[in-house]
Amino acid sequence: MNAYYLQILTVIGINIIxxxxxxxxxxxxxxLSLGHATFMGIGAYSATLISIHxxxxxxxSLIIGGVVAAIFGFIIGxxxxxxxxxxxxxxxxxxxxxxxxxxxNLKITGGPMGLRGIPQATNIYIVIAAVVLTIFAINRIINxxxxxxxxxxxxxxxxxxxxxxxxxxxKILSFVIGAFFAGIxxxxxxxxxxxxxxxxxxxxxxxxILCMVVLGGMGNTYGAVLGAIIITVLxxxxxxxxxxxxxxxxxxxxxxxxxxxxxxxxxxxxxxxxFTLFNHGLLxxxxxxxxxIQ
Amino acid sequence: xxxxENIVTHYGNIxxxxxxxxxxxxxxxVTIIGANGAGKTTTLKTICSLVKPTSGKIFFEGxxxxxxxxxxxxxxxxxxxPEGRRVFPKMTVMENLSLGAYLNNxxxxxxxxxxxxFDLFPVLKNxxxxxxGTLSGGEQQMLAMGRALMARPKLLLLDEPSMGLAPKIVSxxxxxxxxxxxxxxxxxxxxxxxxxxxxxxxxxxxMETGRFILEDSANTLLNNEEVKKAYLGES
Numbered sequence: 271m272n273a274y275y276l277q278i279l280t281v282i283g284i285n286i287i288x289x290x291x292x293x294x295x296x297x298x299x300x301x302l303s304l305g306h307a308t309f310m311g312i313g314a315y316s317a318t319l320i321s322i323h324x325x326x327x328x329x330x331s332l333i334i335g336g337v338v339a340a341i342f343g344f345i346i347g348x349x350x351x352x353x354x355x356x357x358x359x360x361x362x363x364x365x366x367x368x369x370x371x372x373x374x375n376l377k378i379t380g381g382p383m384g385l386r387g388i389p390q391a392t393n394i395y396i397v398i399a400a401v402v403l404t405i406f407a408i409n410r411i412i413n414x415x416x417x418x419x420x421x422x423x424x425x426x427x428x429x430x431x432x433x434x435x436x437x438x439x440x441k442i443l444s445f446v447i448g449a450f451f452a453g454i455x456x457x458x459x460x461x462x463x464x465x466x467x468x469x470x471x472x473x474x475x476x477x478x479i480l481c482m483v484v485l486g487g488m489g490n491t492y493g494a495v496l497g498a499i500i501i502t503v504l505x506x507x508x509x510x511x512x513x514x515x516x517x518x519x520x521x522x523x524x525x526x527x528x529x530x531x532x533x534x535x536x537x538x539x540x541x542x543x544x545f546t547l548f549n550h551g552l553l554x555x556x557x558x559x560x561x562x563i564q
Numbered sequence: 565x566x567x568x569e570n571i572v573t574h575y576g577n578i579x580x581x582x583x584x585x586x587x588x589x590x591x592x593x594v595t596i597i598g599a600n601g602a603g604k605t606t607t608l609k610t611i612c613s614l615v616k617p618t619s620g621k622i623f624f625e626g627x628x629x630x631x632x633x634x635x636x637x638x639x640x641x642x643x644x645x646p647e648g649r650r651v652f653p654k655m656t657v658m659e660n661l662s663l664g665a666y667l668n669n670x671x672x673x674x675x676x677x678x679x680x681x682f683d684l685f686p687v688l689k690n691x692x693x694x695x696x697g698t699l700s701g702g703e704q705q706m707l708a709m710g711r712a713l714m715a716r717p718k719l720l721l722l723d724e725p726s727m728g729l730a731p732k733i734v735s736x737x738x739x740x741x742x743x744x745x746x747x748x749x750x751x752x753x754x755x756x757x758x759x760x761x762x763x764x765x766x767x768x769x770x771m772e773t774g775r776f777i778l779e780d781s782a783n784t785l786l787n788n789e790e791v792k793k794a795y796l797g798e799s
Contacts, residue, residue: 415666422663425652431614432646434638434667434715 276394278506280462283397284455285498287404289482290491291451294408296480297489298417299444300424302355305346305362306452306479308369311471313339313453314460315379318388321461328391332457339453340446347445351438354427366473373468384467385460392462400458404451408491411447420444424489485530487537496538565590565750566611566642566719571620573603573610580606582774583620588719588752588767593745595753595761595782597795598771604754605647607771608721611752612644613637624719639667643717647724647754649708653697657688660696660707664714674714681710684740702733709740719750726757738764758795762786770795 271279292306317335320326326334350361373379380386411417419440422430431437460466478501486497504526508519515522530538566588573581581603588594596604609615611622613634622630629637643664651660661681665674682689685706691699696707705725712720722741726734734757742764745751755761762768768785770778778785785791 418659418663419666421655422652425654426650428614429646429650429652430663431634432612432638432644432650433663433711434635435663436633436635 278502280392280394280397280458282499282502283394283401284458284462285479285482285502286401286495287451287455287458288479289486289494289498290404290408291448291455292479293483293486293488293491293494294411294420294451295444295448297483297487297494298412298424299420299441300427301351301441301444302359303362303445303448304359304473304476304480305366306448307471307473307475308362308366309339309343309449309452310456310459310475311369311373311466311468312342312449313456314466314471315373315385315456316453317457318385318460318466319378321389328389328461332454332461335457336450336453339456340450343446343449344442347442351441351445363473363476366471366476370468370472373471379468382468384465386465388460388464388466390461390464392458397458397462400454404454405491405495408451412491416440416443421489481527483537485527485537487539490537490539493537493539500538565625566752567621567623568607568611569621569623571607571610571622572618573606573615574618575606575615580774581610581617584771584774584776586769586776588750590718590750591745591748592767593741593751593753593765594767594769595755595765596769596771596776597755597758597761599756599795601773602771603774604771605723606774608644608723608752608754611637611721612642614644635667638715641716641718642721643712643715643719644721645705645708645712645723645725648727649701649704651696651699651704651707651711653695655696656693657696657699657707658692660711661688661714664711667715673716677714677716681713684713684743685710702729702737705729705733705737706740709737709744713744713749717749719752720744722751722753724754724756726755726760734760758791759786759797 288306288310292303295301295303313335316338317331320334321328321331346365350358353361374382419430419435422433422435423437423440427437456471482497482501483494485500486495487493505519505523508522509516568584568586570583570585571581572579572583584607596607598604606615610617613632617630621628624640624642629640652663661678665677668674687703688707688710691703696704699707709725725737725741729737738760741751741753753761753765762782762785765782768780768782769776770785770791778788778791780788
């Protein structure tokens with residue numbers, strides 16, 4: 271496989287981890303975060319710095335990057351998760367700006383020069399393994415008691431609280447788990463591109479991840495995977511179609527997003543999408559009712 | 565069983581409860597009646613610690629639960645059926661019921677409780693896989709009550725169970741409330757439908773703008789001239 275396709279595949283893998291982990295926070299727990307790339311950045315910088323300065327092996331640095339991101343997820347989550355909806359979104363946005371400016375001004379992060387000379391350690395096999403592990407872990411969480419609590423909070427926070435679910439506790443937990451996987455994705459990114467800059471993990475990247483989740487279908491892990499693939503591949507694909515489209519590919523990209531949202535606002539795979547419907551040749555448009563297809 | 569002493573609750577600067585005291589004995593049905601905005605729902609939310617009181621004390625079975633977290637209060641044996649039912653709309657009936665048993669880890673007990681809920685609400689048994697948002701209003705009310713019962717409450721708080729339901733279904737729901745009570749669960753019922761509420765209750769409180777203005781046995785209240793005028797629609 272040539273380097274171009276290999277790079278696209280790697281980026282798809284990293285984006286799948288990002289989208290699936292944001293989906294846990296926003297899709298399943300219902301907490302709108304506009305700062306997911308920030309956790310990716312924290313993971314990228316900590317993994318890189320640990321590897322460079324302490325000489326720890328790649329995988330260990332990667333995991334420490336995830337843990338540091340999770341710790342930041344906790345620190346940010348405790349004060350902000352008492353906010354709801356738009357307010358939480360703005361607070362996470364503000365946190366992203368703070369981290370970006372810290373990274374731009376610290377000496378150890380290379381400031382506006384970014385961090386260069388990171389050893390090449392990420393390869394496609396590691397990315398695939400990370401994706402599989404992430405999806406497996408998130409699916410396990412969703413199908414557990416913890417996951418049911420997340421979904422209950424999304425569905426009706428007051429009712430969830432009245433059932434005895436400690437909603438604050440679980441919202442923070444969801445945030446911490448999501449931040450951990452975003453941190454891992456950041457580490458993979460850093461050790462693949464070998465150069466990181468604060469703007470790689472800015473607001474635009476957070477929005478891109480959110481687009482993947484919304485496009486694929488909020489509250490469906492496989493939707494997030496599909497969204498990540500489409501959003502990563504689409505601009506590259508448009509490059510190859512024809513010279514005209516290639517020139518205006520970002521316009522077409524935007525247009526396709528608009529059309530998608532009008533045609534299917536719940537995302538390609540919606541949260542109540544049921545895979546058993548594949549057996550009936552239907553694509554999630556019809557719902558199961560009392561065990562019978564209507 | 566439940567004692568409220570001088571509870572004051574604020575929403576921001578607005579005083580919603582202006583020092584209320586209430587007492588419920590084991591096995592009773594106690595009702596709070598009153599108009600919109602009187603503070604009935606706030607009273608229930610304060611008991612469950614969904615809203616924190618500014619001052620006053622709440623005792624449940626002799627223990628001070630005023631500053632406890634909601635999950636501890638549910639565990640102690642108080643369950644709330646919230647106003648407007650608030651079932652988890654995209655979850656199935658079964659998922660809703662199992663979330664009701666959230667704090668219970670004993671599978672056998674859960675199975676037993678499920679059977680009890682199905683005895684009370686046979687309609688739910690046929691709808692286990694149905695998405696709750698597609699149930700009718702009455703069925704949703706039954707699901708919300710069943711869900712609360714799955715927490716094995718000693719005291720069940722019901723917030724306007726008659727809201728938006730047809731009269732026939734309301735009387736069905738009230739029969740079930742009496743049945744739940746006769747099986748040993750104490751009930752605090754908040755209602756605008758004063759006639760229905762007082763007809764099944766032992767004791768009633770009449771609430772107006774954050775205060776109890778009357779408190780008496782349900783029978784006496786039913787025959788009270790003021791109550792008749794203001795809440796029972798008789799002149």
